Amino acid sequence: MKTITKNLIAFSIGLVVFTVAFRFSLSFMLQNRLFSNAWIVAITYGVLIFIIGWIFGKKDKINLPLYDIGFRFHLATYIICNLIAEIWYLMDLQSEYENIRAVHLTAIFWGIVLLIHFIIYLFTRKNAIKGLKKSEIFE
Amino acid sequence: MNKNNLLSELLSAWEETYKKGQLTLWIFLSLKDGKKYVDEIKSFVEVQSNHTMTCESQSLYRNLRKYQHVGVVDFETGEGNKGPERKYYFLTELGIELLNNFIERNINLFFSEQIKNLIISED
Numbered sequence: 001m002k003t004i005t006k007n008l009i010a011f012s013i014g015l016v017v018f019t020v021a022f023r024f025s026l027s028f029m030l031q032n033r034l035f036s037n038a039w040i041v042a043i044t045y046g047v048l049i050f051i052i053g054w055i056f057g058k059k060d061k062i063n064l065p066l067y068d069i070g071f072r073f074h075l076a077t078y079i080i081c082n083l084i085a086e087i088w089y090l091m092d093l094q095s096e097y098e099n100i101r102a103v104h105l106t107a108i109f110w111g112i113v114l115l116i117h118f119i120i121y122l123f124t125r126k127n128a129i130k131g132l133k134k135s136e137i138f139e
Numbered sequence: 140m141n142k143n144n145l146l147s148e149l150l151s152a153w154e155e156t157y158k159k160g161q162l163t164l165w166i167f168l169s170l171k172d173g174k175k176y177v178d179e180i181k182s183f184v185e186v187q188s189n190h191t192m193t194c195e196s197q198s199l200y201r202n203l204r205k206y207q208h209v210g211v212v213d214f215e216t217g218e219g220n221k222g223p224e225r226k227y228y229f230l231t232e233l234g235i236e237l238l239n240n241f242i243e244r245n246i247n248l249f250f251s252e253q254i255k256n257l258i259i260s261e262d
Contacts, residue, residue, distance in 0.1 A: 002208065062201070063201075063204065064204050064205065064208060065205070129209055130208060130209050130210070131208075132205055132208060132209060136205075137205055137206075137209060138160070138163040139159070139160075
């Protein structure tokens with residue numbers, strides 16, 4: 001099954017850019033004690049990720065409607081967000097008000113959700129041939 | 140609503156539903172006829188169906204990508220007419236077998252004497 005598509009790569013690149021920008025802005029604001037403004041950065045980041053996910057996810061479906069209930073995009077998001085967060089701490093770029101425990105806890109709880117998503121995805125594969133929904137191949 | 144209008148509306152409604160599942164068969168038939176690029180497939184479908192079937196190029200590309208993904212259609216690039224290279228689509232061995240099985244199970248039954256007579260008969 002074709003899993004890594006052009007649109008998934010484009011989404012991932014956008015996600016890397018926005019996540020690095022988010023990490024930088026968040027750490028900068030916290031370090032400068034701009035606590036009440038940090039949520040604006042977080043919401044902006046969330047909205048931007050949603051928008052690029054929507055755009056590239058839609059384009060991906062139009063190009064080739066792989067029946068994966070969004071799992072590929074979810075997995076890419078999980079890997080990129082958590083990897084960048086880990087690297088951020090490894091490079092000691094975080095503010096003094098950030099704790100790596102939050103990153104690890106996020107990875108664990110999000111990982112559980114991702115695992116559930118994966119199990120559901122495995123069930124839905126019964127209705128697919130080479131990743132395409134049976135009822136959509138010849139429509 | 141008079142009888143003619145009713146007949147016309149019912150026919151349109153039936154044809155609309157009927158045609159939805161027909162495009163794959165027409166595309167496969169056009170490729171059985173020989174390798175074709177999208178505009179040729181489109182033209183084949185429209186001409187051979189007496190223009191009862193119409194299809195947008197975008198819709199054809201989308202369908203061909205799906206068929207290619209499942210391995211029933213493939214393409215090779217060939218020279219275009221003064222433009223970029225064209226994709227010439229063809230049925231793979233699996234595609235030919237799929238079409239033959241489909242025809243045998245779903246189309247050939249219309250050629251049995253009894254059904255043929257029923258179709259021809261105007262009563």
